[in-house]
Amino acid sequence: MKIIELSQIKRLLPSIDLIPIIAEGFAAYSAGKAVIPPVGELLFDHGDVHIKYGYIKNDEFYVIKIASGFYNNPKLGLPSSNGLMLLFSQSTGELISILLDEGYLTNIRTAVAGAIVAGHLAPRKVERIGVVGAGMQGRLQLRYLRPVVGCEQVLVWGQNESELGQYKADMEREGFRVETTLEADQVLKSCNLVVTATPSTRPLLHVQSLHPGVHITAVGSDTPEKQELDSAILAQADLIVADSISQCLSRGEIYRAISSGQITRDRIVELGRIISRDAPGRTSDSQITVADLTGLATQDISIATAVYRKSITRIYAP
Amino acid sequence: MKIIELSQIKRLLPSIDLIPIIAEGFAAYSAGKAVIPPVGELLFDHGDVHIKYGYIKNDEFYVIKIASGFYNNPKLGLPSSNGLMLLFSQSTGELISILLDEGYLTNIRTAVAGAIVAGHLAPRKVERIGVVGAGMQGRLQLRYLRPVVGCEQVLVWGQNESELGQYKADMEREGFRVETTLEADQVLKSCNLVVTATPSTRPLLHVQSLHPGVHITAVGSDTPEKQELDSAILAQADLIVADSISQCLSRGEIYRAISSGQITRDRIVELGRIISRDAPGRTSDSQITVADLTGLATQDISIATAVYRKSITRIYAP
Numbered sequence: 001m002k003i004i005e006l007s008q009i010k011r012l013l014p015s016i017d018l019i020p021i022i023a024e025g026f027a028a029y030s031a032g033k034a035v036i037p038p039v040g041e042l043l044f045d046h047g048d049v050h051i052k053y054g055y056i057k058n059d060e061f062y063v064i065k066i067a068s069g070f071y072n073n074p075k076l077g078l079p080s081s082n083g084l085m086l087l088f089s090q091s092t093g094e095l096i097s098i099l100l101d102e103g104y105l106t107n108i109r110t111a112v113a114g115a116i117v118a119g120h121l122a123p124r125k126v127e128r129i130g131v132v133g134a135g136m137q138g139r140l141q142l143r144y145l146r147p148v149v150g151c152e153q154v155l156v157w158g159q160n161e162s163e164l165g166q167y168k169a170d171m172e173r174e175g176f177r178v179e180t181t182l183e184a185d186q187v188l189k190s191c192n193l194v195v196t197a198t199p200s201t202r203p204l205l206h207v208q209s210l211h212p213g214v215h216i217t218a219v220g221s222d223t224p225e226k227q228e229l230d231s232a233i234l235a236q237a238d239l240i241v242a243d244s245i246s247q248c249l250s251r252g253e254i255y256r257a258i259s260s261g262q263i264t265r266d267r268i269v270e271l272g273r274i275i276s277r278d279a280p281g282r283t284s285d286s287q288i289t290v291a292d293l294t295g296l297a298t299q300d301i302s303i304a305t306a307v308y309r310k311s312i313t314r315i316y317a318p
Numbered sequence: 319m320k321i322i323e324l325s326q327i328k329r330l331l332p333s334i335d336l337i338p339i340i341a342e343g344f345a346a347y348s349a350g351k352a353v354i355p356p357v358g359e360l361l362f363d364h365g366d367v368h369i370k371y372g373y374i375k376n377d378e379f380y381v382i383k384i385a386s387g388f389y390n391n392p393k394l395g396l397p398s399s400n401g402l403m404l405l406f407s408q409s410t411g412e413l414i415s416i417l418l419d420e421g422y423l424t425n426i427r428t429a430v431a432g433a434i435v436a437g438h439l440a441p442r443k444v445e446r447i448g449v450v451g452a453g454m455q456g457r458l459q460l461r462y463l464r465p466v467v468g469c470e471q472v473l474v475w476g477q478n479e480s481e482l483g484q485y486k487a488d489m490e491r492e493g494f495r496v497e498t499t500l501e502a503d504q505v506l507k508s509c510n511l512v513v514t515a516t517p518s519t520r521p522l523l524h525v526q527s528l529h530p531g532v533h534i535t536a537v538g539s540d541t542p543e544k545q546e547l548d549s550a551i552l553a554q555a556d557l558i559v560a561d562s563i564s565q566c567l568s569r570g571e572i573y574r575a576i577s578s579g580q581i582t583r584d585r586i587v588e589l590g591r592i593i594s595r596d597a598p599g600r601t602s603d604s605q606i607t608v609a610d611l612t613g614l615a616t617q618d619i620s621i622a623t624a625v626y627r628k629s630i631t632r633i634y635a636p
Binding site for chain 2: 035037040041044047049053054062064068069073078083084088090092093094098102
């Protein structure tokens with residue numbers, strides 16, 4: 001049994017091409033090749049824990065991922081994310097590897113999903129990337145979006161000037177040109193690729209700011225309570241994409257929009273079907289598209305398996 | 319974060335008095351002090367995986383336990399059980415400890431639950447302990463029952479003479495007097511405390527062999543498919559006890575008996591209520607009592623917390 005520490009995970013990741021690996025997992029899921037039970041959940045006053053697990057049929061491993069967000073941790077000087085991933089043998093049940101990622105791989109696979117979505121749904125020319133939420137995920141999304149959409153202009157919304165200043169400094173060091181705002185709708189108004197990455201339980205973006213040609217990826221809402229988008233935005237969209245239709249019926253933006261009667265289930269297209277060219281993605285520059293990512297166990301299976309396999313790969317020097 | 323290996327767990331266990339610790343967990347559960355979501359489950363052709371998790375409110379930790387049984391493993395020279403337990407902080411979500419117990423603590427807490435049940439439901443004088451299933455759990459049950467019921471006479475059923483011979487040799491070395499049978503109903507006929515511990519999906523014990531004064535603890539069935547007792551046995555019982563009523567409504571002997579119309583839900587008493595003297599256990603030597611143990615996350619929370627706390631206890635030499 002191999003224990004892989006966070007530092008080693010971070011060393012291995014740059015040599016793994018995650019976009020095709022995770023895209024393949026979404027496609028397998030939508031093709032019915034994955035067994036993914038409902039998400040396990042523990043809710044605390046200031047945090048929530050998600051247990052995502054399952055396997056791709058006839059693959060080598062099954063994976064259990066635990067990831068938590070405890071939103072008061074930063075006040076204590078601790079990261080809000082925690083967790084680990086576990087790989088077991090599908091044939092014997094033996095524990096093969098513990099990835100002590102402290103929630104990091106969940107953040108990464110979420111950012112990679114954002115990049116995969118953008119590859120299929122972003123307008124051909126992204127003028128400016130809008131980021132709602134100046135936290136860790138708001139940073140990672142930019143890093144994984146850049147090679148896909150080729151844009152370094154950014155407008156970011158955050159809760160206060162202090163976190164915005166830090167975000168701007170961090171991302172400008174990486175070559176982005178970042179403007180900031182305390183008005184979330186300003187992001188939607190002035191960008192044509194928007195990512196929301198907050199734990200908000202009230203809509204931050206409103207339909208009045210929607211405009212033709214925009215794509216929105218909603219990443220933050222992964223429980224029945226959380227919501228970042230006015231449901232009327234989904235109602236106005238030409239294309240609504242879910243990472244998992246069944247999961248989005250009980251959590252996230254789509255759940256909220258269906259509950260409030262703004263959209264019906266038959267309007268939802270699953271991401272894996274677009275990836276496998278079984279359904280169209282964006283077909284014109286004027287469409288409004290929305291993707292709701294609640295986080296799918298296949299992403300965890302894909303990334304955990306890839307990191308473990310890379311960790312046992314021997315490099316033979318010539 | 320502390321990793322506790324199986325060898326260390328085995329060294330720590332003898333110094334922990336598990337019966338009151340696990341009994342307290344059952345009582346807390348029945349008093350509504352525990353948050354225990356439904357069991358997570360993965361089913362494979364030759365194995366199943368259970369994820370049990372939750373917490374006692376206002377306690378220090380939350381616990382996630384993974385335990386699997388892969389029933390062809392012994393043919394490969396591997397134990398059928400695997401798994402691990404994880405302790406996290408309830409206040410920050412941080413991973414506190416990984417108990418690499420390989421399913422061992424699940425086996426132990428299951429045997430301890432059998433002993434707790436016997437303390438409340440076994441007849442005053444146990445003449446002979448009947449064990450159905452000559453595997454690991456059939457051995458552990460005897461070890462934990464002995465100090466509670468003070469009986470060393472055993473009749474054991476197994477699948478073949480070879481496994482029975484090994485069981486007899488092992489347990490006689492520990493001081494039990496063991497007879498064996500290939501007819502399961504013989505165990506029920508001739509013992510007044512019976513434990514069933516098999517992964518059977520068909521009843522092994524039948525109502526024709528039932529007699530006044532017997533107590534049966536059914537340990538093996540923890541999925542909707544598994545069944546060890548003819549449901550008519552439950553119908554005939556004076557007292558039917560569940561470790562968790564809600565869990566037993568979807569898996570185990572009680573689920574089977576309710577589905578087949580043999581009993582109704584209002585007849586079931588929860589073990590924690592008996593432990594906390596909120597409901598009576600056995601009240602006469604002629605009663606027939608049945609306990610259905612599907613395995614409850616509070617047992618995992620109790621044992622994992624106890625082992626971790628013992629592991630960090632410093633012993634100050636004088």
